[in-house]
Amino acid sequence: MENIITASGLRKHFGSTRALDGLDLEVRRGEVHGFLGPNGAGKTTTIRVLLGLLKADAGTVRLFDGDPWNDATSLHRRLAYVPGDVTLWPNLSGGEVIDLLGRLRGGLDNKRKNELLERFDLDPKKKGRAYSKGNRQKVGLVAALASDVELLLLDEPTSGLDPLMEEVFRQVVAEEQARDGRTVLLSSHILSEVEALCDRVSIVRDGRTVETGTLTELRHLTRTTITAELASPPDGLADLAGVHELHVDGTQVRFEVDTPQLDAALRQLTAAGVRGLVSRPPTLEELFLRHYKTETNGEVKAEVAR
């Protein structure tokens, strides 16, 4: 499948701070791609490189069929961007900003705009200084979603939105993809949002991509949690390779097992006689946290919202 975004080995320093340290990212046409990582992992820097605002120190990056730094203005006609903190001009109304940005991009679907204003319950007459944080985000979202573009770059777009509006956002993004086959890069640390919307996910840490693939592929790399009620106490589970965090309480067992050893572990359980069994695949949150636990003390280093 054709790639809309191809970045490899991106490096970027700000003074002595290393923001990107060999980051790779591939986004395919028509997919919603989740871009996960805690604050400071390099998500916003990557998006700014993709927008041609920052020049990478090293690495290659292609956006559509061009170079984001050299072909910025022509590429910008084909994309829309929503930052995590939409800032507005205090003396322009929200409606004016939406129209202006749409026109500067090269086109705005008026019908779509009015529909989105209604769904997001946004009053376009208020002046920029009068909007709350959540409403400023809505202005940015309506301006981007009503634009006639192929690619949406969304950098934590729902920060400050209430749960109702977050739900509207999910519906709208799902529709966008279904209807026009738009490509979306969604940077977020709201994992439920990513889980609900994204086809594929890239997880970044300290400016580097540590994991990328579909959610199913990522799950395959990790452990499944098993809780079972057995006929007799289990035997030999503790010695089995790939079994972790084993708790045995009489005939109750709970453990995590690496996916390749799942079959062997289940054999051990059926040998003891299974009365009840709950198997839970890893949540995205667990996948995510796995990359942010420091190896030494097991403490969670990353901030994770929800």
Add this chain to the structure above:
Amino acid sequence: MNTLAGTGALVRLILRRDRFLMPLWVVLMALVPMFLGSSIKQLYPTAAAVGEYARENLGNSTFIVLYGRIYDTSLGGVTFWRASSGMLIIGIISMLVVIRHTRVEEEAGRRELLGSAVVGRHAGLAAALIATICANLVLAVLLALGLTGLGLPAGGSFAAGLAWAATGGIFAAVGALVAQLTEGAGAARGVGVTVAGAAFLLRAVGDVAGEGADPSWVSWLSPLGWMSQMRAFGQEQWWVLAPAVALIALLVAVAFALQARRDVAAGLLPPRLGPAEASAGLRTPLALAWRLHRGSLIGWTAGFAVLGAVFGGVAKSAQDMLAGNQQLMEIFERMGGESALSDVVIVGTMGISALIASGYAVQATLRMRTEEAGLRSEPVLVTSVGRVSWALSHLVFALFGPLVAMAVEGLVTGLVYGVSVGDPGREIPRGLAAALVQLPAIWVLAGLTTALYGLRPRLAPAVGWAGLGVCLFLGLIGAAVQLSQAVLDVSPFTHIPKIPGGDLAGVPLVVLVAVAGALLALGLAAFRRRDVPVA
């Protein structure tokens, strides 16, 4: 709960937050009358000379508009009169301080945070008023001590100080009131400054319209009018403090009553709404820049029209004054060149105006920086707008805004001065030429700021303003302290031909335009190559 609980703690918070700002304005403003008094003393060393100067200007309506009427022709009386615009300034400062510590806090949401602690409903407003009024009282004492230091009578000195402090107090109370009205601090400031402007105009109209020694009743509608009736150093009228205190009490009472009736962060006036859709014209970066710059363009142009009227109005009397004062003549000749007296005044005032207009040029250029640092350049730069067109949309105003303002000033100066000497047909083009010839030097400062914006954006504000400061220093003081020509030549304004009167030398103008152009090109080229945004 006691509605004033926590007031003491909030006063301390205000003093802590303003620990540099407040002493700065209090001390600087308190020194103004002393400096004015001492420079008047130098120019007119004897009581007779001061008296003559005062009597000459008793009927000068331009001076009456600007400073009010002269009620006493002693050094003290003339000083109090000449410094009277300081009362308006101290009023506006006091008003802004109160708004800063009330409505700004509410708008930013910090008031809410405090409100959740043990802080009464009225504590914030009370604390802002207490801090501001105390600052004004300190100012009154310092001002009085400064004037007595000049050898002026203590009674008059304290009368002058209290007149200033009372004006500050009245406008602090106005600030308390307008802070209740609107949701936004900007709108509150707008209403407040309009009130201050109206007070100035009423005083000016009333004083001009008065018969004989007394102003007309119109002046009594303005607190600034009452306070000039303190007549410090003359027959002091201490009783004018009584209506001042009464007005402060009334305004504060109304402000508290309004505050008691409204929610935190809400205003009494509904916030102004904008259009739901952009007008058809709002589709280019230039159209956006026009929306962002038009207020300041209109403001600066209006200010320069007033400046032109004032300069044009005083040009004739300034000539008469210069003819009799060798020292001042020298200052103006340095600014204006050695030509006919009338030309010297026009060239000199345009030179000063050009320095002020450079402030506008630097400010408009730095708008790019505030847009970028506020992350408002980003949404435009990620559309099909290129960086250079975005920058140029702002630079149009940095380059041509001062042109408009200077041209208006030149026209108005020429017109007013022309009417006063009976030959507007000759003076209008001369005034315009004197104003426009300054532009290349102004553009050099805009160019310098742009170059820094491209190369080292964080330093751009400091370097832009410092560049203007150097030009101000060299232009106004440099020659007087006998700096060498090589140092004076650093300022682009040194190279501007003295028009009208002097030769219109083309070479320096062309060189200055080329320097400005090169700096602009350098800035734009660097901006194209650097990362955006630099926070």
